[in-house]
Amino acid sequence: MSILVIAEHDNAQLKGATLNVLAAAAKLGGDVHVLVAGANAQAVAQQAAQAVGVAKVLVADAPALENALAENLAAQVLALASGYSHILFASTASGKNVAPRVAAKLDVAQISDIIAVDSADTFQRPIYAGNAIATVQSADPVKVITVRTTGFDAVAAEGGQAAIENVDAVADTGLSAFVSREVAKSDRPELAGAPIVVSGGRGLGSAENFKVVEALADKLGAAVGASRAAVDAGYAPNDWQVGQTGKIVAPQLYVAVGISGAIQHLAGMKDSKVIVAINKDPEAPIFGVADYGLVADLFQATPELTKAL
């Protein structure tokens, strides 16, 4: 049995999510190969080769693979697919974009967002915004899977010594073209992998007021998150959104400031180790999942908390 893990990277740096996927791959048992498809991504291949548990790194290098376009990346994966029993992607924007395309071409079902591996063909995944956990069994010859990164502890990034092998890159399908990318700049840790996350909601009232959340986050060295209400109101950028339709996080500490706690938001953070809620409404559903709740005006309590730390 061999497993192909699709590396997530920006042609310079291997993304942490790949290490979580490798942990899921390790639970399956079998040889784990990593595909690094990109342009001038040798550095990424080196990093992947050092990750623990990797037997071989395959490098496909071509300009057409630079931006992980779904059409080209899926074609690259398919060109290598034969012989693998499992093909694993991270459940990130990129993985979710490509994995179903690969599965459909192989005529197999794709298994989304697994949080546990029961056996080589049986997996657990959340459904209905995390309100139920389904255990599913696949009878397909190849299992195409996306892995929820918060469900698996990352493998060590160093200590491995895998061989690196170049493979033929596929030709550009020409169906789509990359135009541009607008990256939100941040000096804070990445939301999905941060050990502490401080999130703000509609209760903040304005983008200006979001600064009290950011100040607390900076004091804690935390990433900043937001509820959908805060994002829709323009208080925070899209990629800060935590929830069913945004990012799924499971930090050591999650501080929810001015967030009521709708089902869709809880879906993105209720696996956090410790949850703190600051809200002036004692009836807010967020208190139902919070380990520590503080019923208070966030504009007084949050700066006070920042100062007390």
Place this chain on the structure above:
Amino acid sequence: MKVLVPVKRVVDYNVKVRVKSDQSDVDIANVKMSMNPFDEIAVEEATRLREQSVATEVVAVSCGVAQSQETLRTAMAIGADRAVLVQTDAQLQPLAVAKLLKAVVDKEQPQLVILGKQAIDDDANQTGQMLAALLDWPQATFASKVEVTGDRVKVIREVDGGLETLDLKLPAIITTDLRLNEPRYVTLPNIMKAKKKPLETLTPEELGVDVAPRLKTLKVAEPPARAAGVVVPDVAALVDKLKNEAKVI
């Protein structure tokens, strides 16, 4: 240009579902059903393209039980011109739906298919991508802006860490993210008008598609419950708990 919009009937997003006691599935008997929120955004986007005269016809399609007709009527009340229901009582998984949709696409020959990025029941986020693969069409998932010019479409996508712009050759597949638009409220006159719009019914057999599920659900369980928390009186008590009890800071 014809635009096809697949829509799904799902448990209303405000309903907190319960797992059945025999752990066979979630209990959705007598629960309010609605159009999947992402699909509403897809219908809205198609309707706006029609209003800008970019699209000449908007066709809504749904796969599922007979009651999915209501979802299609909603789509027509928002602005779809007509609807197609692929009726079946079978449990449909994304691959089967993608195959059914491919058959409908072969029949209808749209230039653009706009789907929601995921359904809020199975949370799969697969159907649009699978349909694109089966048709060998380009895809732009998680769209927050769509601009059609001639035989190309420019799409801004929401990706981790920011936004990305792609340029696709039509025909193409687009899946919607939340910020693409704000779906309009359906008005009573439009609901009345939607009742008169044509709704065609097909079956998977007529389309020659095998819809047998590939994944077997062995069990559906409640997620582990969190232990009850405490309400602390003030910030000092909170800091003390975090430092000395939870030891997270």
